[in-house]
Amino acid sequence: MSIPHIDQQVSARVSDAASVDTAILSRFSARAFLPQAVERSVLEEVLQVASRAPSGTNTQPWKVYVLQGAKRDELVAKTCAAHDAISANPALAAEYAEVYDYYPEKWVSPYIDRRRECGFGLYGVLGIGKGDKDRMHAQHQQNFRFFDAPVGLVFTIDKVMGRGSLLDYGMFLQSVMLAARARGLHTCPQAAWNNFSKIILPHVGAGENEMVVCGMALGYADEAALVNTFQTTRVKAQDFTHWVA
Structure with missing residues (x-):
């Protein structure tokens, strides 16, 4: 599949609005993937398309590390070992602090109500009870296995950049996910990786000036997996929109 060339952006027309809408509406956080490989050429297309995401004064603050094969598996093994160690000794969590606050203090x-609904809904689909710490730990650790996706993406940003660049980054991440959907792929953006930057950054060869923004699993979703039947709710547009005239 080739990337369409748009010579005249201002005059370009989207001929099939339904496909654009479907890409957006069918995007969800897939938590089970098939082992089917993703061709490098497809990944390159996804990232090239996403590079057109807007950013303040065109700073383009994103940097992407693509992990496949042995390097992906090595990162999974290292991070899962650290995750298990923290479970056995919670005091170790202090060694793996986030470099920025993804969630509010x-x-x-x-917001807390929506968060709880999401958590209860996911674990409810999987039949994991509130007190089942072992199964909760195992399910959470699926994050650090990229949910068995063959491709793991790590996104970093230069520490010198301001908070506005994280807004830019969000638009880039959405562009990655939608370009992936256009090619039959699914994704799962993952803030869970943020706690393990001290493991991730040296593993991918990132510079000392970089910090982890998030990770992402990418591949072909397992349509038969129960976990992929979970759907989050959304607030209606009329409830968050204020018309000012």
């Missing part, structure tokens, strides 16, 4: 409604 104090949760308030309605």
